[in-house]
Amino acid sequence: MHNDVLDSLSDYPFDRLRALLGDSTPPDGCAPIYMQIGEPKHAPPELIAPIVTQDMSEWGRYPPPNGPVDLRAAIAGWLTSRYDLPAGMVDPARHIAIVSGTREALFMAALLAVPREKRGQQPAVLMPNPFYQVYVGAGALARGEAIYLSAGPETFFQPDFGTVGEDTLARTALAYLNTPANPQGSVASLDRLKQAVTLAREHDFVLAVDECYSEIYTGTKPPGLLDACRELGGDHPFANTLVFHSLSKRSNVPGLRSGFVAGDPNLIRLLLRLRQYGGAQVPLPLMHASAALWRDEAHVQESRELYRQKFDLALDMLDGAFGAERPGGGFYLWLDVGDSEAAARTLWTEAGLRVLPGAYMARDNADGSNPGAAYIRMALVHDLDTTKDAITRLLNTLANQAPA
Ligand SMILES: Cc1ncc(COP(=O)(O)O)c(C=O)c1O
Structure with a gap:
């Protein structure tokens, strides 16, 4: 006996991505770049270190x-x-x-x-x-x-x-x-x-x-x-x-x-x-x-500047491919690749780039269309060099799918 609503919730996007990619691996010698999760990678602000250990009795x-x-x-x-x-x-x-x-x-x-x-x-x-x-x-x-x-x-x-x-x-x-x-x-x-x-x-x-x-x-x-x-x-x-x-x-x-x-x-x-x-x-x-x-606010401005540099670089490299645009906020690229599952599989197996299919973040509309199905989500959370590497891999792998 259990709460049967949970049975309808077995589709968390990262589980679906793991199932999609299964045991497949990137090509030999290709170090993976993980951009599927929105986990910031900029350094946590130093200012918290002394505060956290200040009064051990509080633990x-x-x-x-x-x-x-x-x-x-x-x-x-x-x-x-x-x-x-x-x-x-x-x-x-x-x-x-x-x-x-x-x-x-x-x-x-x-x-x-x-x-x-x-x-x-x-x-x-x-x-x-x-x-x-x-x-x-x-x-x-x-x-x-x-x-x-x-x-x-x-x-x-x-x-x-x-x-x-x-x-x-x-x-x-x-x-x-x-x-x-x-x-x-x-x-x-x-x-x-x-x-x-x-x-x-x-x-x-x-x-x-x-x-x-x-x-x-x-x-x-x-x-x-x-x-x-x-x-x-x-x-x-x-x-x-x-x-x-x-x-x-x-x-x-x-x-x-x-x-x-x-x-x-x-x-x-x-x-x-x-x-x-x-x-x-x-x-x-x-x-x-x-x-x-x-x-x-100083650390927030610093971090914002790092994201700006990454978006400048990525958007410059993409030059409008996949409908790439600067978002109003946040750190994701939301790219129209046609078939998000196929693109995610290709990017992983051919280029070691792990991205999230937009289909996994959306449901079908009443007319049967799925507003995420054509998109992949890439979290620009890594440093500038890794971002450049990732966009290069993306362009090389999906170049023939970029809208003219
Ligand atoms: C849209 C959105 N809301 C809320 C959260 C939850 O963030 P946290 O629990 O770390 O505050 C996330 C985390 O990825 C998110 O993407």
Whole structure:
């Protein structure tokens, strides 16, 4: 006996990639380059080393579930300056929940938001297509019905909430939005964010905006949920909304497992209750390190500059092949190669390049089309030389598939 929903979730993209490639290996003498996973490889900031070992007695204590006030104050300060918020708009006591990485929190968002039924029907969970896989598992395990909103070139790679019918909106309990988006790197405009917030309030659902790539961009910083909340104003500026931020990509510390959720005080209170039952606290020394990271922008700028150099190089080499464009944010190349599984297999077996087929990050639309099927995702997480090597291999291997 087990929860049978789990049987429908046996398709995590990395498992599917392992199954696709099986025992096949790169050609002899060809050192593999792993670009399938979005794990930052820039050095973690040195500043955290002394903090983590400062007070060994803290490892002998259970961490306070919502962290020390100092961490929430650092986060409130960061949000206020990043999103130009009026002083005091974010209250560290009411608007912030500390979480052990945003993956867990995004999962819990569904347990938090999805009731047994809404207006007598099965609740709907809206999500972009392609998607970050966690949204799918969370929606399903919370017994919601996933409604996939196509996010291909026709909608500038972001879901268009305006296409959702009134009947569906009426039973929607939760909507996930990801900006900058994994995998496409697309950014939701401020107008689109405001539209999503307005719909969430009109139809009383929770809008969960995943912004873990918000600090990786070239040029203009991407707008975020809190820009929309600031502009819409009102007595309850965060009503119905939650935003998810992480140190994993911003500060190159995916191993620290540290992030936060900010937004609607009622939802934050319920999230904290939920975490009391099923959440792992971030260890206290790591919370101190997290506070120092949120207060420091120098390492973030340095990292952003490294990504800029890699995108400059890669885009120059690709020269528009496979529809390559500079993403609005994030560190992925999302390349139109025609058949993503075939390309991933060829790149691995002929060039030792491991990439993720876009088909594994998407579901079929109602018309049977799959908005990820033609694309591969390459994470530009390595150094400049490795990036150059990878793009050279890509071009040499798939040259005959590049659109003219
Ligand atoms: C879109 C998106 N959201 C959330 C996460 C989770 O990040 P973390 O749990 O490290 O904060 C990831 C990680 O790859 C991601 O790509």
